[in-house]
Amino acid sequence: MFWAQRMLVRRRRWLRPEEFAELLGLCQFLPGPNVINLATVLGEGYRGLPGAVAALAGLLLLPMLIVIAIAALYARFGAFGPVPGVFAGVASAAAGLALALAGHVARPVIRQRPATSLPVIAAAFVAVGLLRWPVAWTLFVLAPVSIALVWRRSA
Amino acid sequence: MTAGTLVELARVFAGVSLLGFGGMNTVLPEIHREAVDIARWITDRQFADLYALSQAEPGPNSFIATLIGYQAAGVAGAVVSTMAVCLPPAALAYLVARVWGRIRGTAWRAAIQAGLTPVMVGLMASSAFILIRAADHSAAAFAVTAATAALAYTTNINPLWVFAVAGLLGAAGVF
Numbered sequence: 001m002f003w004a005q006r007m008l009v010r011r012r013r014w015l016r017p018e019e020f021a022e023l024l025g026l027c028q029f030l031p032g033p034n035v036i037n038l039a040t041v042l043g044e045g046y047r048g049l050p051g052a053v054a055a056l057a058g059l060l061l062l063p064m065l066i067v068i069a070i071a072a073l074y075a076r077f078g079a080f081g082p083v084p085g086v087f088a089g090v091a092s093a094a095a096g097l098a099l100a101l102a103g104h105v106a107r108p109v110i111r112q113r114p115a116t117s118l119p120v121i122a123a124a125f126v127a128v129g130l131l132r133w134p135v136a137w138t139l140f141v142l143a144p145v146s147i148a149l150v151w152r153r154s155a
Numbered sequence: 156m157t158a159g160t161l162v163e164l165a166r167v168f169a170g171v172s173l174l175g176f177g178g179m180n181t182v183l184p185e186i187h188r189e190a191v192d193i194a195r196w197i198t199d200r201q202f203a204d205l206y207a208l209s210q211a212e213p214g215p216n217s218f219i220a221t222l223i224g225y226q227a228a229g230v231a232g233a234v235v236s237t238m239a240v241c242l243p244p245a246a247l248a249y250l251v252a253r254v255w256g257r258i259r260g261t262a263w264r265a266a267i268q269a270g271l272t273p274v275m276v277g278l279m280a281s282s283a284f285i286l287i288r289a290a291d292h293s294a295a296a297f298a299v300t301a302a303t304a305a306l307a308y309t310t311n312i313n314p315l316w317v318f319a320v321a322g323l324l325g326a327a328g329v330f
Contacts, residue, residue: 022259025259026248026251026252026255026259027248028176028177028268029176029251029264029267029268030176030244030247030248030251031172031173031174031175031176031244031247032172032173032175032217032240032241032243032244032245032247032248033175033178033179033216033217033240033241033244034178036217036241036244036245036248037244037245037248039245040245040248040249040252041248041249041252041255044248044249044252044253045252049249052245052249056241056245060237060241063212063218064218064221064233064234064237066212067212067218067221067222067233068221068225068230068233068234070208070212070222071208071221071222071225071226071233072225074204074205074208074222075225075226078201078204082325082326082328085325085326085327085328085329085330086322086323086325086326087203087204087207087322087325088290088296088325088330089296089299089321089322089323089324089325089326089329089330090204090207090211090318090321090322090325091203091204091206091207091286091289091290092290092291092296092297092299092300092303092321092330093207093299093300093303093314093317093318093320093321094203094206094207094210094211094286094290094303094318095203095206095283095286095287095289095290095291095300095303096299096300096301096302096303096304096305096306096307096317097210097303097304097307097314097317098180098183098206098279098282098283098286099280099283099287099300099304100303100304100305100306100307100308101180101279101283101307102180102276102279102280102282102283103304103308104308105177105272105275105276105279106276106279106280109272109273109276113269113273116273117272117273117276118273120273120274120277121273121274121276121277121280122277123277124273124274124276124277124278124280124281125277125280125281125284127277128184128277128278128281129184129277129280129281129284129285130284132184132188132192134185134188135171135174135181135182135184135185135278136170136174136185138274138278139174139274142274142277143270143271143274146270146271146273146274147266147267147269147270147271148270149270150266150269150270151263151266151270154262154265154266
C-alpha cells in the first residue's frame with residue numbers, strides 16, 4: 001500500500017492525496033486485500049469493467065509468476081543445508097511483525113473506545129486464537145454485538 | 156494432485172477472502188485451521204515459513220494463498236488459490252464502488268466500520284499468537300520475535316533489514 005500511494009499520488013499524480021485517502025477508506029471498509037480493492041475501484045473509475053480487469057491483471061499476473069517461482073524454490077530447497085535455519089530466523093521475525101501490526105491497529109481503537117473495544121478484542125482473541133473457532137462464526141456473533149455497541153454510544 | 160484438491164483450495168480461499176475486513180492478517184487463523192489442521196496441505200513449521208515469505212516478497216500479501224496453493228497442488232494450485240482469494244473481494248469492490256458515493260457519509264456505514272475494527276484487532280492478535288506458536292521453539296527464537304515486534308512497533312524500520320539479520324542468525328545456527 002505504501003508503494004501504491006507513492007506511485008499513484010506522488011509519481012504519476014493520478015490522484016490527489018485526499019482522493020487517495022477517500023479511496024483507502026472505501027477499500028478498508030471492504031473485505032479482502034486492500035491493494036486488490038484499490039486497483040479494482042480505481043480501474044472501474046477510469047474505464048468501467050475493462051479498467052477494473054486491466055488493473056487487477058497488472059497488479060497480480062507478474063507478481064504471481066514470481067511468487068510461484070519462489071514457491072518452487074522453497075519446495076525444492078526448503079530443507080537443504082542452512083536454509084531451514086534461515087527460515088527459522090525469518091519466520092520468528094515475521095511473527096514479531098504480525099504482533100507489531102496488531103499493536104498498531106489496536107492502539108487508536110483502544111484509546112478512542114476502551115469500554116466497548118477491549119471486551120470485543122479479548123473475546124475475538126479467546127475464540128479464534130485460543131479456542132480455534134472458525135473465523136466466520138466468530139465474526140457472525142461478535143460483529144453485530146460490536147456494531148451495536150458503537151451504534152448505541154453514538155446515538 | 157487431484158481435481159478435488161483444486162476445488163478444496165478454491166473453496167477455502169474464496170471463503171476466507173470475504174471475511175478479511177482489514178487485510179489478510181485477520182484471516183490467517185482461518186487459513187491455518189483449514190490448511191494445517193484440516194486439509195494438512197502444510198505443516199505448522201511450513202505455515203510460519205510461508206507467511207514469512209509472503210511478507211518478504213513483492214506484491215500484495217494475499218500471496219500467502221499462492222504459496223500454500225503451490226505446496227498443496229503445484230502451479231495449478233497456486234493459480235487457483237490466487238484467483239480464489241482475489242476475485243470475490245474484487246467483484247464486491249467493483250459493485251460497492253458504484254454505490255459508494257451514496258453510502259459513504261451515512262451513520263450506519265461509520266458504525267459498521269467502527270464496530271468491525273475491534274473484532275479485526277482480536278483476529279490480528281490471534282494471527283500473531285498462531286504464528287509465534289508455529290515459529291518459536293527456543294528462547295532465541297522468542298527473543299527475535301520480541302525484538303522485531305518492539306522495533307516494528309516503535310520505529311519505521313524496513314522489515315527486510317530485520318529479516319536479513321534474523322536470517323543470518325538462523326544460518327549461523329542460533330535457533
